[in-house]
Amino acid sequence: MSTPATLIQHCRKWLLLPCFSLLAACTPPPEQQLLEDTAQTSLLPAHRDFALAAKQLSQATQAFCKSPDDAGLQAAREHWRHSAVAWSGLQVKSFGPLMEDNLSWQIQFWPDRKNLVARKLEGLIAEHADATSFTASTIADASVVVQGLSALEYLLFDEKAAQLDRYQTASLRCQVLSAIAEHQKTLSKTLHEAWLPDHGNYLGTFAQPGPKNPVYPDRQQAIAALLESLVAGAELIKRDKLERPLGFANSRGLSQVYLLEWWRSRFSREAIIGNLNALQRLYLADELYGIDDYLRQHQHSELAEQITSTFEKTIVAAQAVEGDLFSAATDPAQKPQLLALYAEVQQLLDLLKNALPDALGITLSFNGADGD
DSSP: OOOHHHHHHHHHHHHHHHHHHHHHHHSOOHHHHHHHHHIIIIIHHHHHHHHHHHHHHHHHHHHHHHSOOHHHHHHHHHHHHHHHHHHHHHHTOOSSGGGSTTHHHHHOOOOOTTOHHHHHHHHHHHHTTTOSOOOHHHHHTSOGGGTSHHHHHHHHHOTTTTOHHHHHHOHHHHHHHHHHHHHHHHHHHHHHHTTSTTTTOHHHHHHSOSTTOSSOSSHHHHHHHHHHHHHHHHHIIIIIIIIHHHTTTSTTOOOOGGGSTTTTTTOHHHHHHHHHHHHHHHHHOTTSSOHHHHHHHTTOHHHHHHHHHHHHHHHHHHHHSOSOHHHHTTOGGGHHHHHHHHHHHHHHHHIIIIIHHHHHTOOOOHHHHHTO
16 A cells, blocks of 8 residues: 555656656757757857957958058057967868858968969059059959968068058058958858858758758768868868978978968967867867767767877977977977977877777768868
């Protein structure tokens, strides 16, 4: 015979069962949670941050051009650095609207093996020497070589082109500077809005795979896009930012410092750190459910920790390089630090390219597997 206490316990049990059932029904599958949390912590913030930095850079160049002085030039340079860091967070996202219509090339023309940025920009300025105004629409119709942060770097940091007196004596140069920055503001805003639910809603395309989704017909393909971005980003750092410019790819070990990213501004090292931070965030999804958690759920906790640890060691190795890469490349005392960074990046790339997709049973596409 049931006592009153027993009856109350039974009642509580049956009352709670619908709550647990409802909670289970509302909890998304781990793959879905991974996509949603990664989008919220990594993908959307990267696009938002770049749009904000580009807007502030445009404002800084306009303020400088109203009354060109050294303080204004230094402020514009600092906002360019902020934009370059923000771009490094977006640069390693190798899918989505960024990959359409040459948008990434409009943001950065690099590597520039033939010094086209300088040649094209000076040619553009000479071509419009008699113009009374120069606007962002003129830049939008021009070559991608003169449209982006690479062109702005030249105008703000080049030893000859960025001399203050050239802005004080030639208003057209300042108009070109402001026009390029305005174009970047517009482009970055469009790129950000392409992800927003009330605009292009690529967020919905990425985070809601399914048979009717033309880009991601299933969740595995969306997760594969994340893994391919990790691989392509690590490959970009290894091959284009370290191996080729620092001479690690040739038998004679000869550096080609003018292939370094942002060599004029001496900002190559900071950009690599920005890339690594962004890749780490793409992997971890901050404190939410990231690829590391997905690995653990698939019984690969050791690999999850190994990748996490390698990210940390690689970032530390990049921070340990003293000064800028342009100077470090020809300084024998810096060679051990550069080789240590290169070794860590190689180790990270191997884990992301081979161990990670193997553990999750995901086949990378040709581009993702080869970093092309």
